[in-house]
Amino acid sequence: MNAPRKKVLLVDDVELFVELEKTFFHRANVTLLVARNGLEALDLARRERPDLIFMDLFMPEMDGDVACARLKEDPDLSSIPVVMVTHGGRDADLQRCRDAGCDDILLKPVNRHKFVAAARRFIGLEDRVAPRVDARIEVRYANGGNELTDYSLNMSTGGLFLETDRLLPVETELQVSFNLPDRDEPVRTRARVAWANEPDNRIKPGLPPGMGLQFLDLSLDDLQDVRSFVREHLDRILPS
Known part of the structure; x- marks a missing residue:
């Protein structure tokens, strides 16, 4: 049974920004709601109970910080x-944003990467085009001097999920290497912590504690090898 679609409320009085923000979620399995000012946002929040709200600060009729403060004062919202x-x-x-009790702040000009990162952090947003396969592979990674070793649970050409209790902050950049079967040289790439499955706050309950790592600079050869690895595993599990 599929999980219900998450609801994301976009609040901005400028049509250009609303349309741009919509494009950030075109690959995501979410329902987008739109409000043009703080009053509309409060009304929609009460009726639709969104899972996440992106709120512009300056708007007609009611500014975003006023609407945010009222949301945070409402026990139901x-x-x-x-x-x-x-x-x-x-x-x-x-x-003003902090005083209103907001959970995070983003700066315009808006950036897709930061929007999606926020959505992933708060609601576990899936934003993946590349297929992902189960892959139990030893992964070596370093943030600074010390090299650590843990094991992946799955992998795509875009990244992997690393099972570990040694969680690092989202956006931390790492040097990562791992060996694929039938390949002599390890795959080496920079990666960033895209999201974290914390023991007491699992945004993906079906996975153990760990981190989703996004590959940042796979070489063409490494990308081809990872793609071949994923395709081979897909061929084994998909009917011909």
């Missing part, structure tokens, strides 16, 4: 994560 979106990063504007 206070648990909904609110990500404030604002221009420029002026200290006074950032403080």
Whole structure:
């Protein structure tokens, strides 16, 4: 049985920004809701109970920080994560967002990577085009001087899930290497921690504690080898 689609509420009075933000989720299995000001956002939040809200700061009728504060004061709505979106990063504007009780702040011009990272962090957003296969492979990784070793549970051409209790902050960059079957040289790449499955807060309950790693600079040869590995495993599990 498929899990219900998550609801994401986009709140901005500028059509251009709303349409741009919509494109960030075109590959995601989510239902998008749109409000043009804080009052509309409050009304939609009460009726639809979104799982995540991206809220512009400056809007007509009611600014985003006022709407955010009212959401956080409502016992029925206070648990909904609110990500404030604002221009420029002026200290006074950032403080308004913090005072409203928001869960995170993003700066315009909007960036797809940061939007999707926020959605992944708060609601476990799936944003994957490449097929993923089970893969129990020893992975060596380093953040600075010490090299650590753990095992992957699955892999795609875009990254892998690393089973580990040694969780690192999201966006941490690592040097990663691993050996694929029937290949002499290891695959080496930079990777970033895209999301974390914390022991007490598993955004993907079907997986153990660990980290989703996104490959950042696979060479063409390494990419081809990873793609071949994934295809071979898919051929074994998919009917001909």
